[in-house]
Amino acid sequence: MIATNLRLLIVSIFLGACFSSVFAQDLTGFDIMKLVDDAQRQSNDSSFNRMQLSSCKFGVTNGRITCADRPRVKSLESVAKNYGPELKDTKSVTVTLEPAAERGIGMLSYTYDETDRDNETWLYLSALGRVKRLASGDSDEETEPASLFGSEFTTEDTETGKLEEYTFNILEETTTAGREVWKVEMIPNEERAKKTRYSRQVHYVDKERHVVLRSEMYDQYEKEVKRLMASRVELVNDIWMSRSLTMMNLVTNRLSNMAFVEIYTDLDIEDEFLSQRTLTDAAYRETELEKLRAQLN
C-alpha cells in the first residue's frame, strides 16, 4: 500500500496535465483537483521509480531553512501497475536499496478500489525467511494516516481520490516562487473529517502547468502543522511534475525530502512480477528489473 501511495503521490500533489491555460480559466477548485486525479491514474500505470527519501531536523541559517543534522537517507525502487475494469486497482512492489541495514526488504501491495474489499500487503524479511502477510490490510477508508518509511510524509499526504468527500474554494489568484497560482482550499466533509488529521489544506496550483508548488496543512485549531514545498518541476513523459518534494512538520521541526531520481511510465511490466515471487526469488527479481532497466535505455 505504501508503494502504491508513493505512486499516487507522484501525481496527486504535484502533477499537471498539459491542458491549455485558457481552458483552465473556467475551472472550479473541484475541477482542478479532478484533473489532477484523472492524470494520476494515467501517470500511475506501469511505472518504475527510483526515489530517495531524506529526513532531518531543520533550522534556519542565514535566513534559509537548512538541515540541523545529517539527513537520514533511504533509497527505494518501486514498480506499479493498475488493474481492474477502470484501472482503479493497483499492484505494486517496493524494495529498499539503502540504508545497508534495510537492504533487500521488500513489500508487495494490492490496493483495491472497492470499499468492501480489503487491501493486501506482504512483507519479505530475510531474517524471517519467508513471506509474511501483514495485518494492516484495511481499505483506505478505514486506515489511519501512516508515515511513509519513517518520513514526514504520510499516506494521507499521498492521496487525492475521493474528491467528493471534500469541498473546494479558490481563495485567490496570486504568485509563488515566481509563478502564477491559484490558492485552492480543500475542506473535508463530516465523514472524511473523522479520518483525516487536517481540518483543511491549501494548495498553490501553478496556473500554467497545473502543478502544486506549495501546500499548507492545518489542524483542528487552525494552526498550520505541515507545509509542502515542491521544486524541480519538469516535463516527465509528457506530464508536468515536481521531482523534489519537501514536507516540513511544523510541530516537530523535522522535514523530509522525496526526490524522484528516476520516473518511467508506460513500461511493459509482466503481471507475474507483481506477485509474491518477486519478494522471495531474488534472482528472478533482479532479472526482471534488468529487463525494466533495459526499457529505460
Next chain:
Amino acid sequence: MSRFCKRAGLILMFVAPIAYSQQNEQSNLEDEALLSDEIIFDDNLFDSVFDEQPNNGPDSWLEGFTFSVSQQFYGQVNNHSVEPLPGFSFPREAEMENNRLGINIRYQNGFAPGWLIQASGQTRTYWKHDYEHEANNKNIDAEYRINEFFLQRSFDQHSIKFGRQTVVWGETVGNSVLDVINHFEFRDLTIIDIEDARLNQWMVVWDYFGEGSNWSSFINLYPEFNPASVRGSPFFFEPEFNLTDYKRDGEALAEVGTQWRKSFDRSDISFMAAYLYENQLRYEDPVSGIGDAVAKKNDFLLLGFSANRAIGRLLLNFDLAFSHNVLADSFNFPGTTALSSPLDLKKDQIGTSFGFEWAVDNEQSLSLGIQAQKMLDEDEGLLPGQQLFNQGVFGSWLVRYSNILLNSDLTLSSTLQGDLNGDSLLALLGVNYTINDNWAVDAQIISINATSDSPLVFFDEDLRVGMTITYSY
C-alpha cells in the same frame, strides 16, 4: 517475595512499553518566526541527489556487500540463590556473561540473468569476562561461521537454490510446530527469538511458481542436529559423559519435503509433507560406561497444514502437524531421563500452534502464539510406573508487543513467554534506537521466573541486562 508478586512484576515489565506509548505525546516545538514567509526555503537543499548520473547498467559486484560490526555486553545482575530441589540451593551471583565483538557480512549478487549468489557469515571475538573467554582459559577467543551460502538459478516458472540455506514452514510467529526443518542453537539467553537461533543447512530447494499456487520442495543433503551447549554458556551443565555430535561413520543421511501454497483474498493456505530427522539428538550412556555419550538420531514423517486469515487489522494464524514415529523421550540426557531406563520408544504426535497478530494502529502491534502438542497412545510400550517426559498436553505460549516511535527511529518491544503448565515465565523488554543510517543501539532486560518442575529452574529469579551497539554499512 511471593511467586505471584514476582510474576506480577514480570508482567508489569511487559506492559511498560504500552504505558510509555500512552504518555508519548509530541510537544509542539513550533517557532512562528521560523516559518514566516521571510525565511527562504532553499529549492536546492536536496538537489545533489539529481547530480548523480542514473545507473541503469549492471551494478559493481562490490555493491552486493553489507557489513555490520557490533559490540555486545550482557550480564546477569541479580545476586540470589536458586533452590532446584528442596534443601539443595546454590548461589547465583551477578556476573558478565557476554562481552564480544561481532562482524556480520552479507553478500548478494545477481551476476547474470537468472543467476544469483548469496552468502552471509559471521565472526565473533570473545573479550575478557565473556563466558567463552572464561572457558578458553581466560584467553581471547574467536569463532567464524558461514551462515547462508547458496547459488540460485531462476528460469520460467522455476527457481532452484543450492547451498546452505533455511526453509521455514508454518504461519505462527515464534513457536510454530511446523518450523522444524532447520536445526537451532539457543546458545545463551541473548538468543530468545527462533529467527536468531535457526541454523542453515546444505540443501537443494526447488520452487515452482504456478498460475494460482506455488510448490516449494527441498532435499537436505546433510541433515545436522542441534549442537550441544557450549562449555561456559549459561545453558552448559557438566554432563556425566561428553555430549558429542552424531557419528555418521560414512552413513548417508537425507531429508526431503514439499509444500503447496495458495493465496486467496485475505488468506494463505499451505499443505506440507516431509521425511525428516529430529533436530534434537537423544543421548544414551556409553555401553562400556566410560567415554562419550552415545548420540542417537531418529527419522520421522511429518504431515502439516497451515493457514492465515486477515480480518482488518487482525491476522489469525493456524498450524497443524502430525508426526509419525517421533522419539517419546528425545529430551534424554545422561542422568536426566524421565524414564527409569532409556527406551527407543517411537510414537505418533499431534501438534498445533495458533494465534493472532493485531496491528493496534500504524505503530503498535500485538501478537499471541500458543503451541500445544500431545503424544498419541502415551502409555503404550511403557513399563508399569514409567512416565513420559512430556506427559499429556505440553507446549508453550508467546506474547509479543512492539511500538514504533520517533519516525521509526525508536522501537520498544516486550515479550512474555511461558510453558502451558505455568511452570516458567520469561519476560523481555527491548529498546532499539537507530541513531543514524549507520549506528543503532539495542538494549534488553530479561527476567526469568520458574518452578522446580521446569528446566528453567536453574535461571529462576535471574535478571539479565544487555546492550548491543551496531554499525552497519
